[in-house]
Amino acid sequence: MNVEDLGEFGLIERLQSMIDARQGTINGLLLGIGDDAAAWKTVTGTEVASTDTMVAGVHFLPDKMPWDAIGWKAIASNLSDIAAMGCEPRFALVTLGLPPETPVAWLDALYEGMLDCTEAHGGTIVGGDIVASPVFFVTVSLTGFTTGLVMTRASAKAGDRIAVTGALGGSAGGLQLLLEKTSGDEPVTTSLLEAHFRPVPQVAAGLALVRAGITTAIDLSDGLVGDLERLCRASGVAARIEADAVPLHPALAKVFPNDSIQLALTGGEDYQLLFTAEEALLDKVRKVLPDPPVVIGTVVEGEPGQVDVLDEQGNIMVLPLTGWDHLRKSPA
């Protein structure tokens, strides 16, 4: 059965039943799926909102990625943005662009993956839109909330240390496996594929960072160097990082011994957080994060947005690619 057989109303009813069965009653929600808009109660504080889109053939290869993983990642990428602000994830609107021949079973799996991710890391699906489209796409917009301050990209200062919340390159390694190799089922390849299919948004880490007093963060969605460039541009500073300080996904060295550093520096979609902090504050942060952060470099004065990566000898490395320009090339 495909979505054209089921029709819009049948499909909405089916997905709504699945969502209701898994989400149950949602705290503060007044109206969910089925009206002109979702509605929820607000209290005094700060709300944030982010949106991310995945287009078939551009952001993922539908014949190589399970549909539950596509759903997981559509939610995870948005949770990651909310995490980078230091907020609690709240309400998600999901828009699907569907070719009429899309099998309904794919959408069942897509929603299972989305609900797996919200159950594990926060947020609830409260509405959206379904439209016909010649290409499949999924757009999620997600709100977050805090009664405190939010972290931004714009407050890094020269002298701050630069740290990340966890290992990098795993998702890019998994993508390489999908594109180049028969992956097999050894634990190392499985763990890279898992990092690509189900990256973990650092919601708890984001909340811990902001509570500890961190004010500057960004999520690593497009690659360490490219995202750090954005943070530096927004803050009017430059940065220097040491390549051998960058924490590598544990399977990378075995599966991609020659490319592991490159994958960790420029590969996207790990969804770890990068933050900056004065040295004194770092000690405090170490005590509250779920996993110990890794210091990879320092904020310096210089051309805003300039990021130098130093090799073991202290020489500036030349990187073939620093972050994705989404309009210029297709990552997958």
Place this chain on the structure above:
Amino acid sequence: MNVEDLGEFGLIERLQSMIDARQGTINGLLLGIGDDAAAWKTVTGTEVASTDTMVAGVHFLPDKMPWDAIGWKAIASNLSDIAAMGCEPRFALVTLGLPPETPVAWLDALYEGMLDCTEAHGGTIVGGDIVASPVFFVTVSLTGFTTGLVMTRASAKAGDRIAVTGALGGSAGGLQLLLEKTSGDEPVTTSLLEAHFRPVPQVAAGLALVRAGITTAIDLSDGLVGDLERLCRASGVAARIEADAVPLHPALAKVFPNDSIQLALTGGEDYQLLFTAEEALLDKVRKVLPDPPVVIGTVVEGEPGQVDVLDEQGNIMVLPLTGWDHLRKSPA
């Protein structure tokens, strides 16, 4: 110049400049375009959120519709949802799916149209996402706010009168002109094209309705009969409307003398509001709406979602099409 020449960062900078120049400082906004998420202050009340998507070739024909009109309508369709809830429009996230060969001039016009609509009817653009896509699409998600109650689709009661805030069928008439005729520039055809290109979201009417005590409303985006069916299904009631009571766009009778009622009953995208009210409340509403509402029928007990349209003789009309099923056919 197309978007591939400009690249993602160049394009974002260009659009951000345009948006900043027109929107100026935004009340309550803490962070706009350029961070992981937009951020704004909240106070105690109710927030609503809606999202709508337009896909080239599905929801509009890019060679027949000016790009500023596409932008206007992308915002207007969302404002209309917020209006139907009786809320003030607030913050919009705009996602663009762009083929690399999209001329930048089209996007300039798209954003002019979006900003024309927010300036005229409310809401501000505070963020979004730009992705590569083989087909152009634009997704807008928009929040709204009220310190009072919201209107829903679910509270209509048998005996309520059914009313609309203004004339119908103009947008569908404009679409027919685009598809079938050389439209020329006589005032009647121009006014239908204008109704199709720049439908007016009934934000002020929605606010007036909810203040007057109306609790049940829906916006007419997919056609009078289809949308009334949705409202009736949500409320567990049926409805009876009189075809000759339905207010027609003034140009319809001249340009489409044989199809005007059909266009008003089933044509979409007029963005008028439909609401239900006890007779006594209607008098109160008449005094506060910008334009006088038109009573077109009555809520009755019956099969939930059943809508009967009666002709002049009181016979039930058979309609070929009641509302769009977005997955089964393409409106344009």
